[in-house]
Amino acid sequence: MSSPLRIALAGLGTVGTGVIQLIEENSALIARRAGRPIEIVAVTARDRSKNRGVDLSAYRWVDDMGELATASDIDVVVELVGGSDGPALTLARETLSNGRSFVTANKAMIAHHGAELAKLAESKNTALKFEAAVAGGIPVIQGLRDGAAANRIDRVYGILNGTCNFILSTMEKEGLDFTDVLSDAQAKGFAEADPSFDIDGIDAAHKLAILASLSFGSEIDFGGVEARGIRKILAADIAQAKALGYRIRLIGLAEIDGENGASEIFQRVQPCLVPLAHPLAHVTGATNAVVAEGNFSGRLLFQGAGAGDRPTASAVVADLVDIARKETGPAFSMPSSELEKLPRAASAHRVGKTYIRMIVADRVGVLAEITAAMRDAGLSIESLIQTETSDDGSALIAMVTHAGPEQAINDTLKTLAPSESLMGEPMVMHILGE
């Protein structure tokens, strides 16, 4: 058996300690699979004295994270510090510049600086790997890079944020509104104290940008991801969706739009109505799932735990096994020079069914006003439900349109915006095609 792969861990939060536990518990098995042992040499974190429930005495403690990048006895630095810039980015640049491999779970950093880091890794002929950055323990980076490698992929989408899926599943199960479930999730530790990265769709957008680049062979373009979160979803939306045969999920979707000859890239994170016949409708709790549509494979689905110390550690160590086996290629599946810079596609001409929910003053002529605006925009209605909402005399109107361009929705909402019948902003959710 060859010499061990020597690694250093920067960051000893739950994922970092998970990596230590995994490497200790499965060491013999990993050595059999990787062809050589994986050995932790050094560790670093902000606070040395903190009790993390793992024994660190066998590993060299380093106070200055920067030392890891240049230490002569380290082959791979594993970064679990987080943050798109700052110390994590400095460590990545220094490690790769020094010709060492770099493994990270840091989706924000890869979404913002992945292109630069991938080029740096290539120029130094070393590995940059980030399986743990997308969908926790699900080996979807590998699935796209290797398993689906023979395919042209024109669409990749999925449930990329466990917190949102947990909140939506719980809202559905308990019939509660968003804010109630969020407080409960925070109390139980399923949601962060500041949950905006999760619930506003930013975290899912980071992951989507990474998946899109790998799927399409395009330069990563996080700035091109439109993101809307789940804050404004009511228990009533979930109930109406259910009555119509749908479940609401936060979906990140990236697609190549080749309609006008040239390839354009469309990327959006938003709550969608998912038909019950679609596998994503059955993904509940903190589970993640990614669908990639290949021109030969057809629809591939990868599903599993989207977060958590142990699943994320599983993804980190999968990258280490690849490095130990010397099975590492370019970070985004092809050399940076081969990645295309695709223009962004506009959403206005995208065609699909749409769910629109409005809270309206319950008075004569409201429905006539709304339906006239829709007619003028060329938008036709497939189904409509009007229900009373409360004692204040307002009513809830929920409808699903026939397939039409998003521009028609925009036009309708623009016409209705000044209307005094509308109480608050309408909720618009697209319906995921089967």
Added chain:
Amino acid sequence: MSSPLRIALAGLGTVGTGVIQLIEENSALIARRAGRPIEIVAVTARDRSKNRGVDLSAYRWVDDMGELATASDIDVVVELVGGSDGPALTLARETLSNGRSFVTANKAMIAHHGAELAKLAESKNTALKFEAAVAGGIPVIQGLRDGAAANRIDRVYGILNGTCNFILSTMEKEGLDFTDVLSDAQAKGFAEADPSFDIDGIDAAHKLAILASLSFGSEIDFGGVEARGIRKILAADIAQAKALGYRIRLIGLAEIDGENGASEIFQRVQPCLVPLAHPLAHVTGATNAVVAEGNFSGRLLFQGAGAGDRPTASAVVADLVDIARKETGPAFSMPSSELEKLPRAASAHRVGKTYIRMIVADRVGVLAEITAAMRDAGLSIESLIQTETSDDGSALIAMVTHAGPEQAINDTLKTLAPSESLMGEPMVMHILGE
């Protein structure tokens, strides 16, 4: 860009022509991902004159398949001939002996001779790859070998035969009995003229043996797979299962039984009742799905098209991309010398809920006789339905037991075997745990 990977195709059925179409259609993309082009050099099949809908004129036609193994201008032989022995096996041995790589979709050959071929490949330092042998276009071999590499996997299971899943889904949807759906599936080309490999579970057993070896790091043991098919399932079974909250699926399951200290391997293909909350209950039509339970990753699900020319071609070419990238290790994820030879676990002490259906003569005391036999075997009933079946005075009794050892089921059936109340053999199906 490096020199092309030169391949030869043996077998030009639907999958073979699919591989040609894929390599032609996606050639530029494949070269970007693989770092070099993949080039078809030679082809062979039984009948040269047959019109296959693809233009073969650019490729050297070889009449004697054996030539491919030794031709100096071929790096990889792709075998799509089929058959566990015979010409396919000869070609595999000769190609690997000659130090060339070998890619196959031949599950029967790998199930029977995979251990021998893997050793041969290792001794010649060349690659043996068979992604297409399991679950069509789903990259599950790669998922287990690479993505889940850090995990101890103690259980792998799934829907491994598209024909059976298509038949079961259709029986459910249409309320028809097995034989009616089979004839229809045969007429439409979804089932073979001789469907026994599929519907008796042999095809799924081949795939299960391969998955088990990869998951557990154990020597492949096809002889140790118990296989039962779907021939005896009635429309009434599906209806009763549905009433009880289950769907019937043909499940291949392999598990490490570590109860008595030593690790034993259990492998079985059989129809099971799958709870609606389980993702496999929602896999319909010819789709396949595989679940692997890792000790860190938790439950990983891989789902997609289980057969068909294009998905299978996607898997074949994924292997070729790996070879082009020089990212190939031992066939079963670790060197043959590291694979453990595990003893087979007995089924009798396995514990679970079970569905039992009997057709009985509708006369006084039948239920008393059955329930007494169950009581004597220590088996308790969770739910029971008795319905009339037909005009002949027989009745159908369907029940689900509480969790108990399989031995108790065996004992009950043994007691009841001589009974004149039973019309035909009882149907026993285990319930898949959530």
